[in-house]
Amino acid sequence: MKIIFEKSVKGRRAARFNSDVPISPKLPDNLKKEKQAELPELAEIDIIRHFTNLSRNNFGVDNNFYPLGSCTMKYNPKLGEIIARDERFSGLHPILPQLPEGNLLTQGALEVIYETGRLLSEITGMDEFTTQPLAGAHGELTGMMIVSAYHKKKRNKKTRVIIPDSAHGTNPASSAICGYEVTTIPTNKNGVMDIKKFKKELNNEIAAVMLTCPNTLGLFNSDIGKICKMAHSMDALMYYDGANLNAILGKCRPGDIGFDIVHLNLHKTFATPHGGGGPGAGPVGVKESLRKFLPISQVVKGSDGKYFLNYNQQDSIGYLAPFYGNFAVILKAYIYLLTLGKEGLIKVAENAVLNANYLLAQLKKHYHLPYDRTCMHEFVISAKRQKEKGVRTLDVAKRLLDFGFHPPTIYFPLIVEEAMMIEPTETESKETLDNFAEAMIKIAREVEENPKVVKTAPHNLLISRLDEVKAARELNLRW
Amino acid sequence: MDYIPNTDEDRAKMLSSLGLSSIEELFRDIPGELKPKSFSLPSGKSELEVLQYLQKLAEKNNNKPLSFLGAGFYDHFIPPAVEAITSRSEFYTSYTPYQPEISQGMLQALYEYQTAISDLTGMEVANASLYDGGTALYEAAMMALRITKRKKVIVGEGVNPIYRRMLSSYTKNLNLGLREISTSKGLVDREKIKSGLDEDTACLILQNPNFFGCLDDFSDLVEFAHNKGVLVIISVYPISLGIIKSPGEMGADIVVGEGQSLGLPLSFGGPYLGLMATLKKYVRQMPGRIVGETTDKENKRGFVLTLQTREQHIRREKATSNICSNETLCALSALVYLSLLGKEGIKELANLCRDKTYYLLKSLSKIGMKTKFSAPVFNEFVIELPLNADTIIKKLLKKGIVAGFPLGRYYPEMKNCLLVALTEKQSKEDIDLFVKTLKEIK
Incomplete structure (x- = not known):
């Protein structure tokens, strides 16, 4: 398809503005733009058709099954979309509540933030949340800054963070930004962090232990309570990466287990x-002892029942976002929480875990399963067997495109050779899982009978396999 | 209610195929002593009940005052075509385009976005978005540290104070020489800046128009900085680039900015859009997702995420940044918005914002109100009041007008100063009413 700039026709216009005021004095020459930006010149219909056609070349959860492991690609209810567009929310200037008596103009929005924080605290067993972090990795950074502030306050000399080798890449990256060195602990034969090796590395230098539980293999570490106690004995904080919280809603809470930050x-x-890659939101919850380190500002409920912003936080790590977080995202999550309620959330975890185990059982005869255990919300299989026939995980993924499915997360976690990480989520039906399993099994059969058809996939799309090496070598990043 | 399709019968079938009798058996790995101590949440509701409840909450917000509040975040008209596109669920229910063959729509849009942003800022390349203008500014400073391998950062006080606070929070533990340099008559103090730059300085961070709305041409400072091996980062308000000299034209090395004004609602603080553009030679040190053109096996043009070896999922603790989720959908909004404005429209809009601003400026001077600075402005300027700005704000709020931003909040010596912003949305009548009300109160 043509690039929008290639469709440009000189003189064509869409948006127009009229003026009701006199023309302003001339701009001094040295302040003037010399070269006008070459934005496209098109009519509104040209633009709408361009982007509508682009959208038809894109795959979302609303198109079909999207089992991208660790990303929890569940259905996005439309109620939140409608309410977030309400001008009484979307039109609010974020500085309003910072003006004298301005908080009274935004009581509804402040209540949304406050109540969302309270619900998240109850769900995770933490004492207080900040909604400021703008994505999961931003939440990790916030959490690690809190770790750093905690140890500084106690004059602890801590230099390292323990992270298992199965962790998301953001964990070590976020720790490194806070100036910590990373100690990596290998995974044992049961698919969880090796506790003996953990014990060996645990010492006074450890500032925190960052864990995902269940981990990226979809496995719950039954020793997790013990790990928390061991870490605490060295005054290391326990950090919970909530990427996989879907599996344990109402079944256990990081706060009860012994985590300090989530x-x-x-x-x-x-x-x-x-949103095609964002916006997300990565709120962070802490235990009482860390409350004072939360970013500025926090929404507080006054004794008169009015909400306001508290800026009086001496020990705070400071300002991590310009305002109170990605408000529209927080609002949608609040709507989801209210709709599902207690029973709904428990049902989420139960159905997510049932769906994952049901699918796992169908696939394990046809693909190598490195850790054969009951999984939680996701599981990792490997195309190791297929590799012997010259077919790689990437090929299996591309072949799945021909069957109309989004492939799983591939080549992650790094500890599993030819990994495929599959997370079906609770919002998929038995038929969808059956259809996906059927496609996966058919591909496994093709590998045996006609590997070429897999290796050269996809075949049924507008575009065939793209050359990623060329893209990096001959950088072309703009028209 | 919930959004789970499977029925009890489905679940029974699935469990029996697993040889289980209850779902609980799947949770056996969670030890009994780790069961929740409490899970006290409200019961679920129907969508109608939730909608009605949220409408009540929405009513508690009074968002339709006549407002002159900006301070880096502006209320522009958003053509309905923007939402018509961003509400297509093929776009908004997708995730990071790891599988390019089924994500060409978003990938091409991001390539177009990168083109529009680099062209608008006068730079060579742009990334596919960061969280917001403040985190983009911090990431740019980190990028400059990596490129120059130096440790000092100099920031002009004309840079949005919210962003300066963010920068100082983020860099607190990094032992940087972070130094802020005061302004003079609303503009950068050139002599102070020049004397502050030395061989240890990684970058100089400036903003145009600055927080007071004043316009400047930093070309001379850029030249001076480059002679010392210092990179220059300029934060911009993208709408102004319809008519104002771009950072690229001034010779900047990295450009950042808040993209909210490009078709995104104010939305009480987010989601917003971090803009970042730079020179080709620095692209490998740029954080965030980047889309590049390539070809498929039949030599057809296509787009993929590229330079991924900079990123956390591959480099882990050695990555250029920890960013994973970004603000893709907001970048799409910005692209559609910029396409709707087009080459002429953005000029027309920028001129209109400036015309409204000078109309207010002149109307105020007619009633004897003073502006604090005399430098040329774009869509925002500082009024010096005879009394505390907070008092004026409170009085005007009672009349349904948000007068602006009280500068005393960040600049203690400016307690009587009010920062007012205009966009195409305030009509001549609105402006006249504002002036009349201010006159009555003063």
Whole structure:
């Protein structure tokens, strides 16, 4: 398809503005733009057709099954979309509540933030949340800054963070930004962090232990309570990466287990759309002892029942976002929480875990399963067997496109050779899972009988396999 | 209610195929002592009940005052065509385009977005978005540290104070020499800046128009900085680039900015859009997702995420940034918005914002109100009041007008100063009413 700039026709216009005021004095020459930006010149219909046709070349959860592991691609309810567009929310200037008596103009929005924080606290067993972090990785950074502030306050000399080798790449990256060195602990034969090796590395230098539980293999570490106690004995804080919270809603709470800090991904567990890569939201919850380190400002409820912003936080790590977080995302998550309620959330975890185990059982005869255990909300299989026939995980993924499915997360976690990480979520029906399993099994059969058809996939799309090496070598980043 | 399709019968079939009798058996790995101590949440509701409840909450917001509040975040008209496109669920229910063959729509849009942003800022390349203008500014500073391998950062006080606070929070533990340099008559103090730049300085961070709305041409400072091996980062208000000299034209190395004004609602603080553009030679040090053109096996043009070896999912603790989710859908809004404006429209809009601003400026001077600075402005300027700005704001709020931003909040010596912003949305009548009300109160 042509690039929008290639469709440009000189003199064609869409948006127009009329003026009701006199023309302003001339701009001094040195302040003037010399070269006008070459934005496209098109009529509104040209633009609408261009982007409508682009959207038809894009695949979302609303198109079909999207089992991208660790991303929790569940259905995004439309109620939140409608309400977030209400001008009484979307039109609010974020500085309004910072003006003298301005909080009275935004009581509804402040209440949404306050109540969302309270609900998230109850769900995770934490004492207080900040909604400021703008994505999951931003939440991790916030959490690690809190770790750093905690140890600084106690004059602890801590230099390292423990992270298992199955962790999301954001965990070590976020720790490194806060100046910590990363100690990586291998996974044992049961698919969880090796506790003996953990014990060996645990010492006074450890500032925190960052864990995802269940981990990226979809496995719950039954020793997790013990790990928390061991870490606490060295005054290391326990950090919970909430990417996989969907599996345990109402079944256990990070706060009860012994975690001190958690971040959640509202765009995963709480069903706000992923937006093609964002916006997300990564609120962070802490235990009472860390409350004072939360970012500025926090929404507080006064004794008169009015909400206002508290800026009086001496020990705070400071300002991480310009305002109170991605408000529209928080609002959608709040709507989701209210709609599902207690029973609904428990049902989410139960159905997500049932769906994953049901699918796993169908696939494990046809693909290598490195850790054969009951999984939680996701599981990892491998195309190791297929590799012997010259077919790689990437090929299986591309062949799935021909069957109309989004492939799983591939080549992650890094510890599993030819990994495929599959997370069906609770919003998929038995038929969808059956259809996906059927496609996967058919591909496994093709690998045996006609591997070429898999290796050269996709065949049924507008475009065939793209050359990623060429893209990186001959950088072309703009028209 | 919930959004789970499976029925009890489905679940029974699935469990029996697993040889299980209850779902609980799947949770056996969670030890009994770790069961929740509490899970006290309200019961679920119907969509209608939730809608009605949220409408009540919405009513508690009074968002339709006549407002002159900006301070870096502006209320522009958003053509309905923007939402018509961003509400297509093929776009908004997708995720990061890891599988390019079924994500060409979003990938091409991001390539077009990168083109529009680099062209608008006068730079060579742009990334596919960061969280917001403030985190983009911090990421740009980190990028400059990596490129120059130096440790000092100099920031002009004309840079949005919210962003300066964010920068200082983020860099608190990094032992940087972060230094802020005061302004003079509303503009950068050139002599102070020049004396502050040395061989250890990684970057100089400036903003145009600055927080007071004043316009400047930083070309001379850029030249001076480059002679010392210092990179220059300029934060911009993208709408102004319809008519104002671009950072690229001034010679900037990295451009950042808040993209909210490009078709995104104010939305009580987010989601917003972090703009970032730079020179080709620095692209490998740029954080965030980047889309590049390539070809498929039949030599057909297509687009993919590229330079991924900079990123956390591959480099882990050695990545250029920890960013994973970004603001793709907001970038799409910005692209559709810029396409609707087009080459002429953005000029027309920028001129209109400036015309409204000078109309207010002149109307105020007619009633004897003073502006604090005399430098040329774009869509925002500082009024010096005879009394505390907070008092004026409170009085005008009672009359349904948000007068602006009280500068004393960040600049203690400016307690009587009010920052007022205009966009195409305030009509001549609105402006006249504002002036009349101010006159009555003063």
